[in-house]
Every structure is written in structure tokens, then in C-alpha cells.
Amino acid sequence: MSTASEHAGQAALSICEALRLAMNDRGLLPEHEIVGVLRDAAATHENALGTDLELENHLAVAELINTIIAGGNSVRRS
Known part of the structure; x- marks a missing residue:
């Protein structure tokens, strides 16, 4: 089940x-x-x-950003 925090994160990612x-x-x-x-x-x-949990979360965020870069989804391709 998704939480309000997860929804906020997905909304922020879509807006960005x-x-x-x-x-x-x-x-x-x-x-x-x-x-x-x-x-x-x-x-x-x-x-x-940060703590081990905070570091784990930060690394997951970094991995997601790097996946976006590698996928070429940061700009619209013509």
C-alpha cells in the first residue's frame, strides 16, 4: 500500500x-x-x-537519479 509520502514523492518527480x-x-x-x-x-x-537507514535512502535516491540520466529521459528527444 502506498503512503502519503510516496504519493508526494511521485508527484514531485512528475512535476520536476x-x-x-x-x-x-x-x-x-x-x-x-x-x-x-x-x-x-x-x-x-x-x-x-547520516544513519545507516538515511544512507540507504540517499543511495536509493542517487540510484534513481542515475537511472533517469542513463535512460535519457531528462529531455524530450525529437
Whole structure:
């Protein structure tokens, strides 16, 4: 069963994806800068400190971001 927190996370991810696509479509950010933002976000989580559970969560977030980068879903392809 999904929790309110999981729903909030999914909503945030969808909103961010839509914003990234819009920024690229409008020429506000080129693809390499969008990927750079994603890499910075992943690195922040990869280098985070905390308890074992917090570190596990941070690494899961970093893995998800890196999967988005590897999948090429950070910008709309023509």
C-alpha cells in the first residue's frame, strides 16, 4: 500500500520532469545543463551523511537519479 509520502514523492518527480522538459523545449536550459543538474543532485545524495537507514535512502535516491540520466529521459528527444 502506498503512503502519503510516496504519493508526494511521485508527484514531485512528475512535476520536476515536466519542468525539465519545458525548460529544454523553450531553450532555457540545454540538454547538457539539465544532465549536469541531475548529476549534481545524484552526487549530493551519494555524498550524504547520516544513519545507516538515511544512507540507504540517499543511495536509493542517487540510484534513481542515475537511472533517469542513463535512460535519457531528462529531455524530450525529437
